[in-house]
Amino acid sequence: MWSRMKKGDRGPSENLGSLDKKFLWHPFSQMSDWEAEEPLVIVGGEGVYLEDVQGKRYLDGVSSLWCNVHGHGHPLIVEAVSRQSQELAHSTFLGLTHPSAILLAEKLIGLAPEGLTRVFYSDSGATAVEVALKMAFQYWQQKSPQTRRKKNFIALTQAYHGDTLGAVSVGGIDLFHEVYRPLLFHVQRAEAPYCYRCPFEKTYPECEIFCAGEMEEVVRQHAGETAAFILEPIVQGAGGMINAPPGFLSRVRKICDEFEILLIADEVATGFGRTGKMFACEHEGVRPDLLCLAKGVTGGTLPLAATLATEEIYSAFLGPRESKTFFHGHTYTGNPIACAAALANLEIFERQRTLEKMPEKIELLCRELKPFLDLRHVGNVRQAGFMVGIELVLDRASKSPYPGEGRIGHQVTLEARRRGLITRPLGNVIVLLPPLSTSPRELQEMVRITYESIRAVTESA
Numbered sequence: 001m002w003s004r005m006k007k008g009d010r011g012p013s014e015n016l017g018s019l020d021k022k023f024l025w026h027p028f029s030q031m032s033d034w035e036a037e038e039p040l041v042i043v044g045g046e047g048v049y050l051e052d053v054q055g056k057r058y059l060d061g062v063s064s065l066w067c068n069v070h071g072h073g074h075p076l077i078v079e080a081v082s083r084q085s086q087e088l089a090h091s092t093f094l095g096l097t098h099p100s101a102i103l104l105a106e107k108l109i110g111l112a113p114e115g116l117t118r119v120f121y122s123d124s125g126a127t128a129v130e131v132a133l134k135m136a137f138q139y140w141q142q143k144s145p146q147t148r149r150k151k152n153f154i155a156l157t158q159a160y161h162g163d164t165l166g167a168v169s170v171g172g173i174d175l176f177h178e179v180y181r182p183l184l185f186h187v188q189r190a191e192a193p194y195c196y197r198c199p200f201e202k203t204y205p206e207c208e209i210f211c212a213g214e215m216e217e218v219v220r221q222h223a224g225e226t227a228a229f230i231l232e233p234i235v236q237g238a239g240g241m242i243n244a245p246p247g248f249l250s251r252v253r254k255i256c257d258e259f260e261i262l263l264i265a266d267e268v269a270t271g272f273g274r275t276g277k278m279f280a281c282e283h284e285g286v287r288p289d290l291l292c293l294a295k296g297v298t299g300g301t302l303p304l305a306a307t308l309a310t311e312e313i314y315s316a317f318l319g320p321r322e323s324k325t326f327f328h329g330h331t332y333t334g335n336p337i338a339c340a341a342a343l344a345n346l347e348i349f350e351r352q353r354t355l356e357k358m359p360e361k362i363e364l365l366c367r368e369l370k371p372f373l374d375l376r377h378v379g380n381v382r383q384a385g386f387m388v389g390i391e392l393v394l395d396r397a398s399k400s401p402y403p404g405e406g407r408i409g410h411q412v413t414l415e416a417r418r419r420g421l422i423t424r425p426l427g428n429v430i431v432l433l434p435p436l437s438t439s440p441r442e443l444q445e446m447v448r449i450t451y452e453s454i455r456a457v458t459e460s461a
């Protein structure tokens with residue numbers, strides 16, 4: 001509707017902008033800054049482009065917050081959503097079932113690491129995590145009287161798992177999470193494998209993944225009362241696109257096995273091809289006990305999440321006793337339209353051989369990112385597949401960060417927007433996270449605009 005009203009007509013855009021400022025409260029936004037800026041009103045999406053109400057097109061450099069997979073408006077997903085809406089838009093999943101959810105569960109189990117056999121739906125990344133935490137906790141409560149002490153969790157510093165209170169409890173980003181601490185349950189922390197700013201002042205690879213040894217120590221001390229270790233495999237996204245060194249993830253799996261604690265892999269961001277494989281756990285042949293999926297599951301079109309569990313966990317919830325039930329569910333759990341979109345998303349992976357095309361594109365992206373290190377204020381460039389973080393620093397030698405008030409990342413984002421690229425920073429880290437369908441030419445264009453925007457902002461300041 002808006003796209004039809006927009007061309008050459010500033011009226012609705014200005015009106016929408018002021019209505020937005022009058023009535024809305026945006027997520028993760030300092031609203032006093034928002035109110036001072038002109039809101040960008042997006043009215044359309046096609047392929048890797050978004051279009052604003054003025055008709056200006058932008059490359060979607062963050063896959064609409066890390067969820068778009070095959071581009072906007074993919075006809076197969078549009079068709080599936082339309083068909084499913086006409087057949088059945090929604091019916092409860094409590095006590096009933098429906099074809100799209102069943103078929104999708106079968107597909108997900110077929111794709112996930114072997115040994116995950118059960119799918120529990122919810123509707124966002126945070127709820128997928130919340131479900132995993134509750135399952136892990138209740139599993140040990142029900143497994144045997146001897147395991148009832150296992151009630152706690154271990155998580156990494158810089159972790160991000162969503163914004164509901166359980167997910168915030170395991171989160172480790174002070175800026176986002178500290179204010180809520182009085183509301184949260186206690187969690188043991190192991191240090192993130194943040195090689196650029198190593199908390200142990202070591203250097204990879206000479207360190208031989210020293211942090212994994214320290215992590216093992218935390219597990220050893222607390223295993224008796226720990227239900228699960230939760231982590232974002234391979235890349236800690238919101239913490240600043242921190243990539244774990246090879247071998248870290250498989251060490252975590254080994255340690256969890258040794259000390260009998262569950263491993264929860266939060267693949268909300270890394271899942272569905274983002275790191276080059278369908279799931280990041282595949283890079284190190286790891287099978288978690290619980291796997292959290294969301295974002296890309298519907299190709300970035302509708303909210304849907306899934307927590308996958310092993311049969312061992314599932315069977316601890318069976319029994320004649322009502323109290324063994326997993327007491328969790330949402331009104332829109334397993335929504336048929338979202339499940340139909342997810343089925344279409346997975347079909348596109350097959351039809352377009354999306355994953356087979358990734359290595360070449362990842363290689364290209366890697367090459368294109370090389371010149372960034374020539375920029376005076378780029379301290380570190382991190383890439384895992386199509387997840388890129390470019391850390392800006394005031395001074396490269398001392399790695400001194402830009403002060404938060406200057407909002408350097410935000411300045412770069414605004415500059416990139418003027419040049420036709422949508423991105424969103426994580427503090428001083430510029431994020432580039434293109435849809436998997438991005439063509440080589442579009443990829444080069446995204447990188448070029450990012451480079452020029454960083455140079456324009458950091459070298460004029």
Ligand code: PMP
Pocket residue numbers: 124125126127129160161162163232237238266267268269270294295
């Ligand atoms: N886990 C991870 C690893 C994430 O990156 C995110 C979102 N960025 C979440 C959980 C939360 O997902 P949602 O925003 O859908 O609740």
